[in-house]
Amino acid sequence: MNKNWTFGRKLAFGFAVSSTFLIAIGVAAYWSIYVLIGTASSVNHTQKVLEHVTALVSQMKDAETGQRGYLLTGDPAYLEPFQAAATGTPTVLAEMRSLTVDNPGQQARIGQAEALVTAKFNELKRTIDLRKSGHADEAMKIVLSGEGKKVMDSLRAVTEQISREERDLLSKREADADATSSSAKMTIVVGTVLCLLFVIAAGFTITRSLTDRLGMAVGHVQSSSAELQAAATQQASGAREQASAMSEISTTISELGVTSRQIAESAQRVAQIAEQTAGAARSGEGTVERGQESIAGIRRQTDLVVSHMLDLGRKSQEIGAVLDIVSELAEQTNILAINATIEASGAGEAGRRFAVVAEEIRKLADRVAASTKGIRIQIDDVRGAVNTTVMATESGAKAVDLGARQFAEVALSFKQISDLVSTTTEAVREIELSTKQQATAADQVRIAVSDVAQTTQETEASSTQTLQTASQLAGLSMDLRRLVHPQAV
Known part of the structure; x- marks a missing residue:
């Protein structure tokens, strides 16, 4: 890239x-x-x-x-x-x-x-x-x-x-x-x-x-901060001449202090609510993990069902093979029976041949009986495989129920998070009100600062340097913003 x-x-x-x-x-x-x-x-x-x-x-x-x-x-x-x-x-x-x-x-x-x-x-x-x-x-x-x-x-x-x-x-x-x-x-x-x-x-x-x-970007910010600190040192000498004006500012600062305490209290409430929100989020995360474990259990059960169904297919093929043998034996038995009947009609010497045919029929009947026994065994195996499949399916259903309950807990946790966020919004509104009070106090500070205008002229040179450093910081801020929001710049 x-x-x-x-x-x-x-x-x-x-x-x-x-x-x-x-x-x-x-x-x-x-x-x-x-x-x-x-x-x-x-x-x-x-x-x-x-x-x-x-x-x-x-x-x-x-x-x-x-x-x-x-x-x-x-x-x-x-x-x-x-x-x-x-x-x-x-x-x-x-x-x-x-x-x-x-x-x-x-x-x-x-x-x-x-x-x-x-x-x-x-x-x-x-x-x-x-x-x-x-x-x-x-x-x-x-x-x-x-x-x-x-x-x-x-x-x-x-x-x-x-x-x-x-x-x-x-x-x-x-x-x-x-x-x-x-x-x-x-x-x-x-x-x-x-x-x-x-x-x-x-x-x-x-x-x-x-x-x-x-x-x-952070490196540049640190460099610029060092330059700002040097400029602030130069401005310290001018601060002595501003002492008389600061007496008027102190009263205003007191008002700002009260407002600041209100802001601090609101901020404390926001912090507590944020901790509760984080706890609820962690609970939701744990619930999601348990839900994932349940889903994994469902998948294992499904694989087991597939395995048993394959076993059932193989058993069915074996039953088909046994049935083919039974069909073949039935066919030969039928033909031998007809031939034996024809031979019996001749009587005399043909009676001996009838005995041979009857013996063949007996042997074939034995083979039919053996094949029937094999069919019975295969059918028992198929039933066992079907029973196992049913048990595996029931286990899978239980796993699905467990997963559903886990995700219900997730929904409850996120509901708690939503309620906490609403409380946070109210605290932010209180902070907004306190900020408006600070704006009124800032107007009083502006009047007092006008008395400091003469001293400001002495700090003009250092302010120029501070402006340049601030411009660099603004440029770096634009770079950081462009990384996340290029269209907003």
């Missing part, structure tokens, strides 16, 4: 630069939030695609289940899942194509899935029509030929490729979101530190500059 700048300009410069830092930090934070919102939208879009893929596979399984139930029993009620799948599958495929319109690779895979779905429905419809026409054996032969299983395996492979592509996109978008969040945090932290360092440096510089300039 320029050394010739006024104190006000230096302060304005410091505030301007600090505000610039704050604006830059705010813009960076806003941009990071905007990018995070966009990334979250992309993640949600990917989740929708994955949900539609799961729905497609599930509907195809329902269709196959309905077909095999009808082939085994001949009951048309088993065809309801088949009919529902036939109606819902085209809608799911259309939504998948709409969601991935910007991804040529996914569009190609969806086309493959459509062809496989059409082929599977053709195979299912053909067997159903044969069963309706009374050719159940031919329908079972088609089922046992493995044609439908090959189509389903191919469809699963295609849907797995679609899911893998979306999961890769999901991982990439989540990584982008983490990177953006980290960048925003770093920008805010670094900007805040730089702003704080600048404010500290500016404060130190301004304080040092003001101290130096005031020090120089």
Whole structure:
């Protein structure tokens, strides 16, 4: 900063630069939030695609289940899942194509899935029509030929490729979101530190500059005071000749003495009130500090709430993983049950194979039970995290109440200060009245001083020197005033 700048300009410069830092930090934070919102939208879009893929596979399984139930029993009620799948599958495929319109690779895979779905429905419809026409054996032969299983395996492979592509996109978008969040945090932290360092440096510089300039002015004042003292010594000889006139002045001085005593009493009252005001201000300062401690407590509680909520999110993800395992086991159990039923219809040697299938079903049931137990454990953990979060939130509320009470005390303290200031104003008015009385006495002093005019001529030379010194003091006073109020000069 320029050394010739006024104190006000230096302060304005410091505030301007600090505000610039704050604006830059705010813009960076806003941009990071905007990018995070966009990334979250992309993640949600990917989740929708994955949900539609799961729905497609599930509907195809329902269709196959309905077909095999009808082939085994001949009951048309088993065809309801088949009919529902036939109606819902085209809608799911259309939504998948709409969601991935910007991804040529996914569009190609969806086309493959459509062809496989059409082929599977053709195979299912053909067997159903044969069963309706009374050719159940031919329908079972088609089922046992493995044609439908090959189509389903191919469809699963295609849907797995679609899911893998979306999961890769999901991982990439989540990584982008983490990177953006980290960048925003770093920008805010670094900007805040730089702003704080600048404010500290500016404060130190301004304080040092003001101290130096005031020090120089005080030095000049001291020099001028020495010259005034020398001039006063020269005027002492003329004071002897003024002794006769001072007798008249003494009476007036007595009146001034009475008035001065009144001023002294008022000043004493002002001093007492000032002490009380200072005490109230100190009390207010202590209250503010306690309020700050309460706010710090609120922040710690808030951080604890955030930590537990993150823990709750992780537990929820683990529950999702366990549910995926349960879904997979349920799917395999269903298929094995249907195959076991088909094998049982053959009787004879096929009965042995039925035993093998039954054993597989038992194993899968064990896995389902184990997964269910894992779900129960995870749910208990989630409940514990939720309870902890509730407790932390209650503690935060208590801290807020404490902070509110502290600031209420601050308001009361400043009310006391206001009352004391009013009393001080009254004392100042009394001082003003006493000053008017002194003005009347000063007129009497002026009459007496006229008798001293002849002696004043003898002190003219020293008065000239005193005037010059006074002019220097006036200039220094202007400098000091310019440091604080440049426009008032």
